Amino acid sequence: MDQKSKLRQIALVAMLTIGGVQAGCAQTAPAESGATATAGAVESQPAVPAPLPAVTPAAASTVAAASANDSATEGGNVAELQRMIHGPDLAELRTTYNGSYGASLLFYAKEMTYYVALFQQKTFWRVIKTTDETRAEAIYRDFARQTVQLSDVEIRRTRLEAQKAFTERLIALQQMRANRLEADLTVARQQQAAVASQQKETRQQASTLQNQKAAAQEQLRATQHQVRDLQRQLESGLPTR
Known part of the structure; x- marks a missing residue:
């Protein structure tokens, strides 16, 4: 008989004990009531139930442990493995990860039992014992094959998110380059406008200077002509040699 069968037997004995005590109390109460109601009648002695085994503290603890084990069994394999996963007796034999999904093969050596778990983000999804x-x-x-199938969409989403982020970074870099080029172009246009204005002013100044030069040359020629006339007048009647 295994440990679980022994625990269930002890729990059954405890329940029978409690039931027998309650039955004895129920039989004693009607007998006393009948003896009071019938005057002059011979009092009948209530039947005394046979003594039942006493529940010792050790047995009570065993019953509580059996109840706890039954509750654990009712929790299912997922809850059972969840309680055992942090203990020292469970060995991890194999584990496969794909995205946030994973599969593990675990071994409980004390009972030569295997637990096969399918999980997502460290939360057990299915557990086979x-x-x-x-x-x-x-x-x-x-x-493990299921984790590959389940993670396909997740991995594709991760790659698409990365590609989107990479494209956005390229857009940002190109925008920065465009902004720099636009700033350079603005400076070039401003400089070009300044140079054009300066050249226009310079051309106007050159034209004015050209006119002034022509007038000065004309004035120089007229002055030179006047000087020659005056010189001739001054030397008029004098021998040339």
Whole structure:
């Protein structure tokens, strides 16, 4: 008889004990009531139930442990593995990750039991418990294939997010370059406008200077002509040699 069967037997004995005590109390109460109501009648002695085994503190603790084990069993394999995962007795044999999904093959040596788990982001999704090593390996391989299928969309989304972020960074870099080029072009246009204005002013100044030069040359020629006339007049009647 295994440990779980012993625990269930002890729990059954405890429940029978409690039930027998309650039944004895129920039989005693009607007997006393009948003896009071019937005057002069011979009082009948209530039947005394046979003594039942006493529940010792150790047995009570065992019953509580059995109840706790039953509750754990009712929690399912997921809850059971969740409680065991941080303990020292569970060995991780294999684990596969794909995206946020994963599959693990775990071994509980004390009971030669395998736990095969499918999980997402460290949260168990499905847990299969078996003592068959071949079946455990087959389920693990199936769960690992499922993680590949389940993570396809997630991985594709991750890649698309990365490509989108990369494209946005390229756009930002190109925009920065465009802004710099636009700033340079603005400076060039301003400089070009300034140079054009300066050249226009310079041309106007050159034209004015050209006119002034022509007038000065004309004045110079007239002055020279006047000087020659005066010189001739001054030397008129004098011998040339």
